[in-house]
Amino acid sequence: MSDTDDTRETGTQLPAAVPSEPPTWSAAALAAIEAVVLEVPGVADLFRARPTVQSAVTAIRVGVTPTVSRLVLDGAVLRIVIGTDGFAPAPAVARAVHDAALDEAARHRLVLSRVDVRIARIG
Amino acid sequence: MQHQPPGTALVDLDDGVLAGRSADGDVRAFEVLIRRHTPLLRAYARRTLGSTDELDDVVQETFITAWDKLDALEDRAHVRAWMMRILSRKCLDRIRARRDHDDVTELEVAAPTDGAPERVAEARDREHAAELALASLPEAQRRCWVMKELLGYRYEEIAEELDVPLSTVRGLLSRARKNMISLMEGWR
C-alpha cells in the first residue's frame, strides 16, 4: 500500500504493536474479502457487522462515506458476522473464514492484526 | 411400541410455548402470535380509540414493543393479556396526544347514563349487556375498570399510568364496580 511505502521512504518507524493510524483500505479489498468469505464451505449468510463507535468516528474524520461492505475494518481488526448452514461444524467454518479473509487481505496488501469472526446463526 | 405423533406445527402450540420460543429469537413463532392475537388487539384498539387510521399503527407498534420486552415476561402463558396492556398504554398515549393537540382540559366526560339501566336490561345477551353497561360509565371509571378487571393491571400501575393518586384509582374502581354489577343484575 502506498501509505506503508511512504513511511518506509521517509524513515518513520513502523508501529511495533497496534498501528497508530488505520491502514489504508479500499472498497475493492473489502468487496474481494466478502466474496471470498461467501465461498467458504458452510457459510450460509453474511451479516452486516456493526462498527464500533471508534471506527465510525475514524471514518468521519477521514472523510469516508458509509461503505456498502458488510465487513467492518476497525483499525487493523476485520470484523465478520456470518451464519452457517448448520451442517459443517461452526467452529471449523469460523476458522476457515478467518483463514480465507486473512489470505485475501494479504493479496490486497492489507495488513490485519486480527480477523474477528462472529457466528450469529447456525443453520 | 409407543405411539409417536407427528411433529406439532407452530400454529397448534400454546401461547406460553410460542412466547418462550419468541423470547429466544424464533421469529416464526412470534409470527404465529401476531396472527393469532391481531384481531383481539384490533378490537380493543377500536373500542379505545374509535375507528381510525391509527389502528394499524398502534397494533403494529404493540407487537414491535412486545418483541423487545418478551425476554422480561415471566408469566408467558398470559402473553395475550400482557400484550393488551402494552396496547392499552399506547392507546392512552395517543389519546393524550390528541388532547394536547386540541388543547382540551382533561375532564371526566359525562357518559349517557340516562336510560342506561333500561338499555342494559333489554340487551340481547350477557355480552351485549356488559358492553352497554361499560359504555354508560363515566370515562375515568370505565378506564379504571377496563385496566383492572379486563387487563389485569395492579392498582399502583393504574395510578402510574393515569398519573393520578392511588386513592383516586381505588375510589373510581369502587364506583365502577358497583355501577357495573348493579346494571348487569338488571339484565335477565
Next chain:
Amino acid sequence: MTAGPDPRESDPSVLAALEPEDLDGHSIDELADYLDAGMQPADPSIDDSPACQNALAAIIRLRNASLSALETAAQLEAPADESWIGGVLANISIEARAGRDVPLRAESETERPVMTEGAIRSLVRRAGDAVPGIVVSRCSIEGDVTVFAAPVRVTVEVAIIAGPAIHATAELVRAGVTTALAEQTDLVVEAVDVLVRDLLVEPAAVSEAASGRTRTVDPTDTTDSTAGEADA
C-alpha cells in the same frame, strides 16, 4: 384452593345492594381483591357468606362477559394482513436476541472467533424439535459463557405429548442437544437439563374431547415409530 362460587347460581335481589352492610362487612373491592388473590388465604367470613358468594359470582360473570364481548368483536376484525405483518417483522431485530458473545477456540493470535448465545439457542431449539413429540419452548445457558472453556449448564424447557414415553423422550432431547452442542460449539457443557413444563395437546384430541368421544389408538399408528434424529 377452594372452588369458586358457581357463576350460574345467584339471587338477583340480593345484589341490589353492594355496600359493606349488605355484604357481611366486606366492600365489593375487598371481594374483587380476594378473587384476584385466588381466594387465598381462605377467609371464612367471605367463604361462608351467601351475600359475598353471590357478589363474587357476579364479579366473575361480569369479567367473563366483558372479555367474551371483546372476543366476539375480534371475530369481526379482518385477519392480519400479510404486508402489515411484514411491517412488524421488518422492525424487529434478531440482534436484540443475540445475547452474550460465546468464545470459540482460537488457535492463533489473529483469531478471535465467537458465537452468539442466540445462535446457540436456535441450535438447541432445532435439536430438541427434531425429537418426535417434543417442542422446545425456552432454552438458557447458565455459567460464565463469555469465558472460554468455563463449564456451563444448559436448560431446555419443552412441551411434550402426554403419554408414557415422557422420560424416554426427554432423554432423547438431552442426547440430541448434547451432541449438537459438542459438534457445533466449543462449550464445556457440565449438564443438559430437560424441563417438561407444558403438555402438547394435539388438535384432533381437543376436538374429540369436546365432542365427548374418547380417542382410541389405531394399531396401525404404533408401527414405524422411528427414534428421533439425535443429530442436529
